[in-house]
Amino acid sequence: MEIKREDILHLADLSNFSVSEKEAESLGEDLQNIISYISELDNLNTDGVEPTYQVFEMKNIWRDDEIIPQEASREDLLALTKEEKDDQIKVPKVL
Secondary structure (H helix, E strand, O other): OOOOOHHHHHHHOOOOEEEOHHHHHHHHHHHHHHHHHHHHHHHHOEEEEEOOOOOOOOOOOOOOOOOOOOOOOOOHHHHHOOOOOEEEOOOOOOO
16 A cells, blocks of 8 residues: 555644655655554464454442542631632633
């Protein structure tokens, strides 16, 4: 698979990166080397090898919710904020 200059510039544009001509050439060579290295895996004999879907045995660990009393009261915490309204912390609009 040959990586063209246009491919590098297109990927850079999609990633919102600015890439100079020299960088594009270097990136093209690097990507070509990476793809060549990975393509060596095609030569491996994987007969009888089970696919690995998950490296670690994972399971959910469930626990009961536990309410732990806190030392700070609602009023103490609200007193730490810059601005509060109706017993709630007032924050700037996000959208």
